[in-house]
Amino acid sequence: MKTLIGLTVANLKSLVRDRAALFWTLFFPVMFVLLFGVLFSGSSDSKVDVGWVDQDGTTASASLRATFADVQLLKLHDGTLDEEKAAMQRGDVSAIVVVPAGLQTATASAANGKKASVSLALYTDPGQSSTDQVVEGAVTQIANGFNLAVLAPNSAPVLLVEGQSLTSTNISTVTYLVPSILAMALMQLGVFAAVPLVQQREKGILKRLGATPLARWKLVASNILLRLLVAAADAVLIVGIGMLAFNVQIVGNPVEIVLFVFLGAAAFLSLGFMLASFIKTEEQASGVVQVVQMPLMFLSGIFFPFDFMPEFLRNFARLLPLTYLGDGLRQTMVNGTQIAPLGVDAAILVGWLVVCLAIAARSFRWE
Amino acid sequence: MTHSGEPVIRVADLKKHYGDIKAVDGVSFEVARGEVFGMLGPNGAGKTTTIEVLEGLREPDSGVVEVFGLDVCKHPDSIKQRIGVQLQSVALYPRLTVAELVDLFGSFFDHRVPAKQLIDAVDLGERANVRSMNLSGGQQQRLSIALALVNDPDLIFLDEPTTGLDPQARRSLWDLVKGIQAKGKSVLLTTHYMEEAAELCDRVAIMDHGHVLEMGTVQELIGRRFKERAVFFDTSAQLPSQKLAGLAGVTRASQEDGQTLLYSKDVPSTIGALLAMADDLSIEPKNLGIRQATLEDVFLDLTGRALRD
Known part of the structure; x- marks a missing residue:
C-alpha cells in the first residue's frame, strides 16, 4: 500500500510539473466551460420567460395579465396551451401560467359574497428548480394580492394556484454542454494517459522499475488511481463552474453520476492503455493521441445535439464510446434527451473497457 | 584480495x-x-x-x-x-x-x-x-x-x-x-x-x-598472450627495420603511425643495442620509450579488430 501511494504521488508530481499535460487534463476543459458558458448564457437575458395562456378572455383576466407583466423578473409570451407547452419543451419558456375560463364570473360571484373559486394552472419543470422558485413565488404573491383586492377580509380565496409539472425535454445550451465537456475531459484524461506511459517506456523507466521488487500490478494500479483522482478533480471543477457561474442545475442521483464519471474515466483509460501498447515513440504518441481524440470530440454528438446530425454521421457517432458517455452523463446530471437508455450507455462503456483492457494486457510492451 | x-x-x-x-x-x-x-x-x-x-x-x-x-x-x-x-x-x-x-x-x-x-x-x-x-x-x-x-x-x-x-x-x-x-x-x-x-x-x-x-x-x-614488451621510437630512415630485427632480444619489428616498434623479451639488451647502433650513425632515436601490452592489444589479438570499432 505504501508503495502504491508512493508511486501514485510520484506520477501525480510528474503530471503537475508537466505544464503541457496539466493544460490538457485540467485547464483545457475548464476553459471550455468558461468559454461556452459566457458565449451561450450571454444571449438570453436574465428574465424568466413565462407562457401566458388566457382561456377566460375577459377584463378580469386582462387585469391579471397586467399585474404579471409588471413583475420585472417575468417576461410573458401569449399563446394557446398547446403552443406554450411546445415552447416549454423547446426550452423557449420556463413555465406556463394558464388562466381558466370563468375567472370573471367567479370574481363577480365572490364580490357578491358567494362562494366561488378558480385555479390558475402553473406548469413548471422540476429539473429547473431555481426558475421554479422564482415563478412559483411570483405567481403565489400575485394570486394573494388579487384575492385581497377583490374580496372582503376572511372570506375564502377566489384565485387558487394549482401546480403542474411539465418536464422540458430541451434544456439550455450551457446545461447541455456541462455534461458534454465533462465527457470530453474524461475522454481526454484517459486517451492522454498513453503519452506518459510511452515516455516511461521509451526512457526505460518501466524497465528500471522491472529490476526492483515492485509488482507490475502496482505500477498499473497507481496509473489508474492517479487518473481516477484527476477524473474526480475534473468533475468537481467542471460541474462546480457550471453550477456557480452559469446556474446549471444538477438534478440526477449523485451515486449514478459518480458511477458514470468513474466508468467513463476507466473506459477511456483502458483505451489509452491500448494505444500505449501500439505506439512506439514519444513523438508518435502525441500525434496518435490527437488523431484519436479529435474525431471523438467532434463526431460523438457531445457538442452537437444528436438530432441535428445528418444520418450518416449519426450512425458513425453511434459507434463511438464518447457518444454513450456524453449521453449517460447528460441523462444522469441534467435529465437531457437520451440517445440510448441509461443501461445501454453503461453496458457499451463496460464493453469498451473490457475489450481495450484485454487488448492492452495482451500486447503491452514494458520496454 | x-x-x-x-x-x-x-x-x-x-x-x-x-x-x-x-x-x-x-x-x-x-x-x-x-x-x-x-x-x-x-x-x-x-x-x-x-x-x-x-x-x-x-x-x-x-x-x-x-x-x-x-x-x-x-x-x-x-x-x-x-x-x-x-x-x-x-x-x-x-x-x-x-x-x-x-x-x-x-x-x-x-x-x-x-x-x-x-x-x-x-x-x-x-x-x-x-x-x-x-x-x-x-x-x-x-x-x-x-x-x-x-x-x-x-x-x-x-x-x-x-x-x-x-x-x-x-x-x-x-x-x-x-x-x-x-x-x-x-x-x-x-x-x-x-x-x-x-x-x-x-x-x-x-x-x-x-x-x-x-x-x-x-x-x-x-x-598469456604478450610475453614481450615493445620498445618504440619515431621512425628514422637511417634506422631501417630490417636491420633492427636482428638486434639483441628482438622477436619482431614493425612500423605504425610513424613509430617503429621493436617487440622484445629482453628490453635492456634491446635498448643497449639500439643506442649503440644509433651512436655509430651519430643520430639519436627520438621519443624513445617502452610500452607494455594492454587489454586493447589483447582484444585486437583475439578478434583482429579494435575494441571500439
Missing part, C-alpha cells in the same frame, strides 16, 4: 537468441563474493543481454543462471530485494527531484539506506532538490548509482556506467565504485573502455559475438 565461499553469481552455458541473432551463445562464468567482475567487449557482444538475464529482466533460453545460489527464474523477487541495478540508459522520472527519486525507489524495498546518507555518498547533497532532468550527465549517472544502492544490496550491476561521461566525471565514478567494493560488496560491470576494466576489475571476461573469449585478471590476460 581473496574471495571465498559460494559464488554470488553462477552462469553456466547461458543462451539467449533473438530469431537468428545469437545474442548470448553459451556463456559461463562465476563471480565471487566481494569481487569486481568486468565484462569487456564491443557493442553487440552480449554483455547487456547477459546482465539483464541476471537482473531478472529477461528469460534465458537455456543454461544455469544463479544469483546468491538461487535460480533467477524461480526466485526473482527475493533476488531483486538484494541486488542493485543501474541500467545502460539513465532511466528516471525527469520531473522528480533527487531526494524524491531516492525516496520512491527506497519504498520498493523491505530494507533501505537513509536517503540523506545515500545522497551524500554519491556527492549530490547540494543537488538534492533539483529535478533529475536538470542534472548534468555525470550527476545523473551518480544518481542512478545511488538508486542502485538504495536497498544496501550485496551485489550491484553496473551496465556501462561511464559511457558518455567526460574524463573527470568518469574518474569520480570510478572512485564511487572503488568505495562500493571497499565495503565488501560484489560488483558486475560491463564496459567498452579497457582502461576502466583495468582500473576497477579484479577479473575480466572479454566477450564478442555472444561468447566469452578469455577470462582472468588483467595481468593474466596480457601475460
